[in-house]
Amino acid sequence: MKALVLKNYGKNAQLDFETLPRPVVKDDEILVKVHAAGLNQIDCMIPTGTFKPILRFSLPAVMGSDLAGVVTEAGKNVTRFRPGDAVYASIFDMDKGALSEYAAVPQHAAALKPQSLTFTEAASLPMVALTSWQAFKLSDLRAGQKVFIPAGSGGIGTFAIQLARYLGASVATTTSDRNAGLVRSLGAEHVINYRTQDFETLLSGYDVVLGTVRGEEIAKAIEVLRPGGQLVSLTGPVDVAFARERKMNRIMKAVFWLMSRRMKKLAARREVSYKFHFVHPDGAQLEEIAALIDNSQLSPVIDRVFCFEETLDALSYLRAGHARGKVVVELSQNP
Template identity: 40%
Template structure:
């Protein structure tokens, strides 16, 4: 099969090459991938930015979510059959969706929403699960609560706004002036043009912030969240609390504690809880998202579609930071 891979971290481009079709375990299915999507996680992995948390042997096929068709099932698989159309996010030690086939555990997939194309379905798994786990699992958003979702027109933000509205929250978001009407159409209640205003000078007394930007934007988020509120970040640094829950050795937990001492200081000063999110694959949660999608309450947002042969052009476009919604790769 054809696959896009790296031989070492900081490799400038993915190499398209032929590799064996993977074998499946008893609880796996083999999926012929029709479409995959690009996520910032792919770029961070490629650059070696996650070596503290993840160990990968080289060569490594990149890609973190997909939609496709089941072509073989393991001996213990009963919930899926050959011919099923599925979508999913493979677990972190089994990534590799920039390829024509993938072996994936059945717990990590769900039946594809009936009203979506494969390309549309491929836009959902990673950003949908990330948003749901941030807003529902960690923030426990309830009707009437106020949440700021950073970068509302991006791949994560555009789904997170819709999920937050399904949970009944009041949603503020940041975006550029050209995307104001777009994020409004997704359900955003208050929109801050970051070219003209600093959100930290506009918003107050918020219950939560979903940070997708990190750095100064993350630090300034502490200014707008009320005591006992929560900040969940997918772009900030993991802290020692995350390192312990993730099972990292003590020396790595110590390094994370040192690296995030400023965030810990802000937590104490503001009485706001900081959480770093490293999302977990979940076929069950994908099925919950499917219910909203099939009722047209949540919809995927696609910016551009590239063919697998043009994947490096797609990565460069992702690096530009100008995508509105997701970037999709046609595989088969």
């Protein structure tokens, strides 16, 4: 089978197509013929080595985490799926890859594909849908609250805005003038042009911030929260709670304590909480999301679709940071 393989980390990371044996499924896994794979920003960052201390990823490794396809084989302990089922899944942080003609997927990470979506549409969803779902559960976002979701036209933003509105929250976001109409159509009520306006001077009293951007913008986002509000960061800095969850050694705990110390102090001064969240695969949550999609409550937003042979071009396009919604790679034609 053909797969996109990362051979080494670094500035000149080597990504090549290779012919590999089909995965051999374990007792609790399904073998999926991959029809489409969704790309995420982390796919551009993994080759640099940025996530080497965090991810369970051994080289050489097949790239990608989001997929949709058809089950061709099921392990002897699999009870939720059978050959012929159309599924979608995230295999992020499992030392497995989705940018491959076949992928072995633990049954707990997969769900039946939303019936109303094509494989390409379904493949665009797992990471951004699970990230948004889990972050809002962590923050206990409720109807009537206000949530700030920066970068609303990106992959996570386009889904998180919809989910927040479904939950009954009021949404503010940042984007360019070009994308203002898009984020409004998804449910954003307060749209800020990040090129000409400072969100921290325009927003106040927010209950939740979903940290989708990096650097100083995360620190500024604390200023828009009310006392008791929560900032759930998806981009860091990583904190000690994450190191404990991953059962990391004392050195890594100390490193992450230092990395998050400033943010924790800023949060304490404002009487708000700071949490770092790292998405985890969850087929049960994908089932709930699929039901909402089939009931027309949520929908995917796709910017561009590339063929498998163009995956390196797709990653370059995503890396440029101008995608409106998701970028997807098709491995076989949608039936």
